[in-house]
Amino acid sequence: MTRRELVRKVFDAEIVDEETVAPQCKEATAERSPAARVIRSAVRAVASHEAVVRARSVLAYRLRKAPRDLGRLVWFLVRGVGRWSGKAWRWASYADLRADARAARLSGDADARRTAQELIRADARARWAKLGIFLRRTVITAAVVIVLLVLLALLDLVADRAEMPGWLRAVYEVRDAIAAGVGVVRAWLPWLAVVGVIGAALWEGRDRSPGAGWLTRPDRDDADSWVDERMVSRALAHLGIAPLNAFLKNGGELVYTVAARKDGDGTYAQVRLPLGVTAAMVTDRRKVLAANLGRAALETWPTTGEEDGVLDLWVADKGTLSGGAGDWPLLHDGFVDVFDGVPFGLSQRGLVINAPLFESNWLVGGRPGQGKTNVLRVLMLGAALDPTAELWAYVMGESPDFEPLAPRLSRYRVGMDDSVPADAVRALEELLKEMERRGTVLGEQPGQPPKVSRRLADKPGLGLHPLIMSIDECHELFQHPRYGKQAADLAVRLIKRGRKYGIILLLATQSPTKDSIPKEITRNISCGVAFAVADHVANDGLLGAGKYRAGVRATELRMKTDRGTCVAVGVSDNAFELIRTFYVPFEDGADMVTPVVTRAMAHRAEHRPALSTHDIPREIEAAPVDHLADIDRVIGGEPRVRTQTVLARLAGHNPTEYEPWTARDLRSVLDEHGVPPRKSDGAMVVRADDVAEAITRRTDRDEAREPSGNQGVSPVPSLPPAPSPDQGEQSTGRRTGAACDTPEHPLEQGSADTVSGSLPDMDGGGGHGD
Ligand SMILES: Nc1ncnc2c1ncn2[C@@H]1O[C@H](COP(=O)(O)OP(=O)(O)OP(=O)(O)O)[C@@H](O)[C@H]1O
16 A cells, blocks of 8 residues: 655745734725715616616727727718819719710710700809899898898987887897807807818718618627628628629618617618619528628528518627527426417527417428427427317337327327328328317307317317327328328318317428428428428428528528527518527436426316316317228238238237237128128138228218218217227337326227216326326
8 A cells, every 4th residue: 555645735824913904904894884885886886777888888889999980080071072072063064964965975866965055054044043143132131131230220329228119129139149149159160160161071971871880879798799781781782793782882872671770689670672682682692691791601691571672681699599598488387378389499589489389280390310309399298288288199200209298198109110100190080070070060159260269179068179289200101101192181181271170280300302291281381490401492391482592591500500499480470580499308317308297287187177167178089990991901902912911911000909810800800891701822812892892881881870961070079989009008119108007098098988978087087088
C-alpha cells in the first residue's frame, strides 16, 4: 500500500482587530440606513421602468450609430443641394419639355415635336405672366401695409391711446408685438435662415427608401440584428430580379402594406411588389434573401401573400428557432375539450398552437426520426384528456410508441403482419357506417344541425362524441397489396365527409409520395404537417399543391438539427406555421406519457357522475368477425383455392380468430352458408364462385328481412356485440396486453352480455367503458 503524504492547506490572511472593523461596519450601516435604501430602491425602480429601459437602449443605440449618422447627414446635405440644383436647372432650361421635343424629333413625330416646342413657348410666357402677377400683388400688398402703418403712426402722434376705442388699441398692441418679435428675430434671422436652408437641404437629400433608420425603436439588445424596411428594401434590391432592380434604380419606392413590426420571435412585413415582380420570384431566391438579411435560410420566410404581387415576409430573430418548445402545457395538469383543440407546439411567433382536431383530418409526414410519431402521440394524448373522446390507434409496424396510451385506447393494433391492415380496413369500414349513422342522427335533430357540436356530442344517447382514429406509418396500409386500395377508398370517403360528424383521422407517414398516399387524401386533408422532407414533391404532398412554389417549404428544415420542428398548414388562420412541437418523452426509460394517461383515466372516471346525467355517448363496438367475408377476402378472386391454403391464409389474416381453426371448422362454416364441398385434382378446394353466390344469397336474405324504407345503418346499440378480432389474445400482429388487461377497456368486454342501450361503465364493471 502506498503511503500518502498529507499536505496542509495554507491560507493567506491578515489578523484584524476591533479598531479596524468598527469604522467599516459603521460605513456599511450608514449605507444601509432607511433613507439610503429608499433612494436606492427608487433609483432602481425608475431604472427598471420599461420606458426608461427603452429610452436607455435607444440612447445607447443612437450613440453607437452617431459617427455613421453624421456621415449620412453630410451626404444628405450634399445630395439635397445637388437635387435642388438639378431641379432649378430643369426648371430654368425646360429640360423635361426639351427632352420630349428631342424624343419626338428622334422618333420623327413632327406633331409631338411641334406640340412640345409650343408648350415650351407657352410655359415661358406663363412664367413671365406669373412673375408679373406675383410682383404686382407684392407691390400692392406692401403699399397697403405701408399706408396703414403710416396712418397708425400719425394717429398715434395726435391722439391719446387711452382714449382710443378698444379694437384700435388692440391693433396697436398687435403692431407693437410684431415689431418686437421682428426686433428679436432680426438678430437671429441669418442663423435661422442658415439652419432652415440646411434642414430643407437635408430633407431634400434624405434617403427615400422607406423606413428611415432613426424611426426604428431599438429596445432590444440585439439591435444590430434587426430587420426594418430599409434592410428589407436593400435585401430585395440585391436579389438579382431584373424588373425589381429597374424599378428601384429609377427611384421607385417599395410600398409596405404592413410596416416591419415585431411579431413573436421575429419581424413581419408585407410588401406590395412593383410591376413585373411576383412574390414567387422572391421566394425562389430565399437563400440570397436570407444572406442579405444576415439570417439562416430557416430563419427567413418569404411567402406569397393574398395576391401574387404581395410578399409576406417573416424573419426570425437570430438563433431563436434553435431552442425547443419547452414542456407540453398539459404535462402535469389541465384537460382538453377536443372541440377547442390540443396544444401541440410553439409557432415561429412564439405562440402556443392549439391543434384543431374537430372538423380536421391530419396528415403528418417527413423523413425518418424527425418527430412524426411524437406529434401523433401528443395529439392522441391531448384528446385522451377529453373524457368524451374515443380513441383508436393502428400502427403499421412493430413499434411501442403508443404502448403507454393503450389503457385509454378503445382499439389498438400494432404489428407488421397482414392482420393489422385487415383490422384497420375493417375499422375504416365501421367508421364509414358510423358516419352514415351520425348523418341520420343529425338529420333527426331539431333544426337539422349541419355538424356535431359540443352540445350534441354531450347529448344523451346520440353517440356523437369525438371519435379519433390514428394510423401511424399509413403508407404501409395504403400500399398494401391486398388492403391498400380498399383502405384508400374508405379513408378518402371519411376524410371528405366525416369531419362534420366528429370523426377524425390522423395519419402519419415517412413517405408522402403520390404512390404511397392517395392523391385524394393529400388534396382533402385539412391539416398538413411536414417535418424535414427531401424534395418539393413530398413538400406539396403534405402541405398542399403549390406550397413549395409559394415559399412554404419544409425542404429548408435540416435532418437532425431541426428535429421536432415542422411546417404546418391549416392549423391556424395564417398561411403556414413553423412549429417547434412539444415533446412528451417515451424512450430510453423515460416515460412521461403514462402519468398523463393515468390522469386522463382518472378524469374520465371522476367525471362519470357529471357525464352520466347527459348519458355518456356510447362508443362504437367492434364489429363481429364475418367468416364468410373473410374466406372471400383470402381467396382474393382466384377461381379455386385448396382448403389448406384457405386455412393458412385465414390464420395470417386474423391469427386470433383463425389460428385454432381446422378443416372441420372451415367445412362447418361453408356448410352453414350452403357452399358445397368440391374436389379438384384429388384435393379439397373452395371455389370463389360458390362463396360469392353464398354472400349474395345472404345479402338478399338480409334485405328481405329488413322492413322496407329502412335508411342507412342501424344505430350503434343494435350493432352485434360479438367480439372483434382485436379483442382476443394476440400473436404476431398484436394489441398490447395493457389494452386487454385494463378493466376499463371495452375490448375486454364485447361478449353478448354487452347489453344494447346500457351506459358505458367507467369503472369497468360491465357495459361499454373505455
Ligand atoms: N418535438 C421534439 N423535440 C425534441 N426531440 C424530439 C421531438 N420530436 C421527436 N424528437 C426526437 O426524435 C426522435 C424520433 O421521434 P419520432 O419517433 O416521433 O420520429 P418519427 O419521425 O416518427 O420517426 P420514424 O419515422 O422513425 O417513425 C425521438 O425519439 C426524440 O428523441
